[in-house]
Amino acid sequence: MRLLNAVWIDIRFQVKQGFYLVYVIITVMYLIILSFLPEKILETALPLVVFSDPSVLGLFFIGGIILLEKSQGVMQALIVTPLRTGEYILAKCISLSFVSLLAAFAITELSPVTGADRLLVALSVVLTSSLFTLSGIMINAGCNNVNQYMLKTIPYMLLFVLPCFSLLGFTGSYLYTAVPSVAALRLMLGAYNGIYWYEALGLTLYLLVMNYIFFKYAIRIFENKTIYRENA
Amino acid sequence: MLNLVHIKNDLRQILRDPVMGILLFAPVLLIGVFKVMVIFLIPFLNSELNFDFTPYYIYLLAGVLIVISGMLGIVTGFMMLDDKDGNIAELMSVTPLGRGGYLANRVSLASFLTFIYSALTIYVLNIVKVKVYSALLLSILCAVYAAIIGLLIFFGADDKVKGLTFAKGLNVLGIFAFSDLFALKWFSAISVIFPTYWITSVLKSQNAYLVLIIGTSVHLIWLLYLIYRFLSKK
Numbered sequence: 001m002r003l004l005n006a007v008w009i010d011i012r013f014q015v016k017q018g019f020y021l022v023y024v025i026i027t028v029m030y031l032i033i034l035s036f037l038p039e040k041i042l043e044t045a046l047p048l049v050v051f052s053d054p055s056v057l058g059l060f061f062i063g064g065i066i067l068l069e070k071s072q073g074v075m076q077a078l079i080v081t082p083l084r085t086g087e088y089i090l091a092k093c094i095s096l097s098f099v100s101l102l103a104a105f106a107i108t109e110l111s112p113v114t115g116a117d118r119l120l121v122a123l124s125v126v127l128t129s130s131l132f133t134l135s136g137i138m139i140n141a142g143c144n145n146v147n148q149y150m151l152k153t154i155p156y157m158l159l160f161v162l163p164c165f166s167l168l169g170f171t172g173s174y175l176y177t178a179v180p181s182v183a184a185l186r187l188m189l190g191a192y193n194g195i196y197w198y199e200a201l202g203l204t205l206y207l208l209v210m211n212y213i214f215f216k217y218a219i220r221i222f223e224n225k226t227i228y229r230e231n232a
Numbered sequence: 233m234l235n236l237v238h239i240k241n242d243l244r245q246i247l248r249d250p251v252m253g254i255l256l257f258a259p260v261l262l263i264g265v266f267k268v269m270v271i272f273l274i275p276f277l278n279s280e281l282n283f284d285f286t287p288y289y290i291y292l293l294a295g296v297l298i299v300i301s302g303m304l305g306i307v308t309g310f311m312m313l314d315d316k317d318g319n320i321a322e323l324m325s326v327t328p329l330g331r332g333g334y335l336a337n338r339v340s341l342a343s344f345l346t347f348i349y350s351a352l353t354i355y356v357l358n359i360v361k362v363k364v365y366s367a368l369l370l371s372i373l374c375a376v377y378a379a380i381i382g383l384l385i386f387f388g389a390d391d392k393v394k395g396l397t398f399a400k401g402l403n404v405l406g407i408f409a410f411s412d413l414f415a416l417k418w419f420s421a422i423s424v425i426f427p428t429y430w431i432t433s434v435l436k437s438q439n440a441y442l443v444l445i446i447g448t449s450v451h452l453i454w455l456l457y458l459i460y461r462f463l464s465k466k
Contacts, residue, residue, distance in 0.1 A: 017393045022401040029404050036414055041283065057400075064396040071317070071392075146310045146392050154258060168276065 002083050006091035014095060019061070023103045026053065027110070034111050046113050047192040051185050054103035055125050058096040058133030059157075063140045063149035065092065066226065075227050085219050085227065089137060093130040093215075100129035113192065120191035120200060127207040128184040134214040135160075141225035177203070180210040259300045259349040263356050266296050270359055289359040294409045294432040296353055301346045301374040302406070305381025306399045308342035312386040313395050335462055342382055343375035350374040366438040369448070370431065376451040377427050383458040412436075427451045 014020065030049050037045055069075070078088060104125040108116055139156055143149040164185050166176035176182045187195070187203040270292075274285045285292070315321055315338070324334035350371040354362050362370070381402055389395035409432045411423035423429040430447030437443040 018397045018401075022397050025401055025404055029407050032407065032414065032419070033410075041281065060400065061393065061396055064392040068392045145314050146395065147307055147314075150307075150310075151258065154261070 003087045003091060003094075006083060006087055007094045010091050010095035011098065013065075014099060019099050020102075023054070023057075023099060023106075027103055027106045030107050031110050034107075039112070042111070042113055043193055044189070046108065046111055046116075047185075047188045050104045050107060050121070050125065051128065051188045054100045054107065055128040055184070055188070056132045057100055057103070058093070058129050059136040059139075059153060061096065062092060062133050062136035063143065063153070064146050066137065066140050067143065067146060067149065070226070078227055085223050086215070089134070089215065089218055089222060092137070093133045096133050097126045097129040100125050108192075116192045117190075117194075120187065120195070123204055124184060124187040124191050124207075127204070127211060128181075128188065130211050131180055131184065131207065131214060132160075134211065134218045137218045138214075138221045141221045177206075180207065180214075183207055183210070256345060259303060259345075260352075262300060262303070263296070263349070263353050266292075266353075267356055270357060288413075290435045291410055291413065291432060293354065293357060293360050294428075294435055295406065296357065297350055297370065297374050297431055298377070298406050298409055298428050300349050300353060301378040302381050302402065304342045304346045304349070305378040306385060306402075308338060308378065308382030309385025309389075309399065310392070310395055312338055312382060313389060313392060316386070332463055335459065339379040339382055342378045346378035347371045347375040360435060362435065363438050366434060366444075369444060370434055373427070373431060373434065373447060373451050376455050377431070380427060380451070380454045380458060383455075383462065387458065387461060425450065427454055 030053070034042060034046060034049065078085065101122060104121060105118075108121060135156060136153070139152050140149055143152060160179070160181035163176045163179040163182050166173040166182060167185060167189070177186055183203050183206050187200060187207065189195075190200055190203070277283045277285060312321075315334075321331060321334050325331040327333075329337075348371075351367060354360075354367045354370065384402060385395050385398050388398040405426055405428050407428075408423040408426040409428040411420045411429060412432070414420075424446075427447075427450055430443075430450050433443050434447050
């Protein structure tokens with residue numbers, strides 16, 4: 001119940017901050033661009049668009065959300081309320097994944113591409129979005145303003161993005177799937193262009209495990225470097 | 233003289249903060265990434281997908297210029313949002329610097345850097361033949377665009393999260409740089425009121441003085457309107 005309330009409050013906050021409105025505008029922009037791409041390129045471009053924007057929006061926004069909540073005294077409140085740190089973080093992941101999911105489905109359903117596996121699209125978007133949101137929570141530790149946060153994300157983004165080029169294919173390139181972003185992109189491409197069921201299952205399980213590890217680390221880092229430092 | 237002292241102090245403050253110091257070099261990283269893409273990715277697309285990117289080089293260059301200007305504009309916007317939290321602009325208005333001086337200091341630094349990085353982008357990417365005077369004008373337009381983005385974030389956002397939402401929304405302005413590609417009359421008609429459209433237009437029509445004049449005017453109208461709003465805000 002606490003978790004549900006926290007998710008609901010986060011969603012209301014995101015609506016008030018204009019997240020949903022801005023993603024309506026961004027979705028229209030992507031649809032205009034995608035409608036002019038040749039079919040051959042569209043098959044690759046659509047999953048890349050869904051992966052590179054709606055799925056990683058958590059990383060972009062979570063820094064600002066935590067910094068704002070810090071300045072509003074939410075960290076002090078977290079210590080004295082029954083809401084656990086894990087629930088607070090999970091609520092952020094769920095609410096931001098919800099925006100990602102809506103944007104991803106709007107882009108997919110309104111684009112000329114047909115035949116995407118909706119279940120896999122949903123799975124890959126949620127698992128990617130939560131992974132990036134959790135990364136953002138860890139990166140945010142110790143940041144005092146949004147500019148600092150944005151700068152700190154650059155090396156992490158490079159770590160996540162550069163291995164994705166391994167999907168172009170070369171000897172031993174499948175080994176890069178160990179990088180969570182590559183696994184996520186592989187699953188996303190598979191959701192749109194077809195994938196063996198055992199590969200999809202393997203990638204999903206791997207991303208679930210990575211999400212769990214990131215979640216545990218995020219709780220530890222958030223408690224030590226954000227909540228307790230703030231309240232020291 | 234006063235402004236020079238403040239710019240010097242701002243620069244010193246920024247360079248002392250390692251994070252901000254590095255942030256100034258992030259555009260260089262971005263230029264490097266795009267240069268690598270031009271060298272490796274475009275030939276790859278050509279050979280693997282038989283997709284010739286050459287006709288789109290102007291749009292690629294315009295896109296990179298807009299991304300870099302936008303990035304520095306966003307940084308300025310967030311610096312001003314932080315100042316808004318601490319009522320710095322109001323404090324400055326009672327100093328000899330004044331509200332206008334504060335704005336000039338905040339915006340001029342980002343604009344100056346954008347000017348340098350834009351010129352650097354044109355010559356490092358080296359994918360479109362740009363005349364010297366066009367490169368100069370484009371760098372000035374990009375510098376103005378960075379100031380516009382910073383001011384839009386300052387006016388559009390009350391807090392950091394709204395600032396991020398606004399920054400995300402402002403990315404949409406980039407699409408107007410590519411409006412000619414869509415061959416939609418209504419879309420091109422709307423695009424002319426946005427600065428980004430004119431960045432591409434100036435690149436495409438380097439000898440058309442009317443394009444250069446209108447492009448510059450559109451940028452200046454946006455900038456002057458935002459400056460007027462800032463100065464007239466109580």
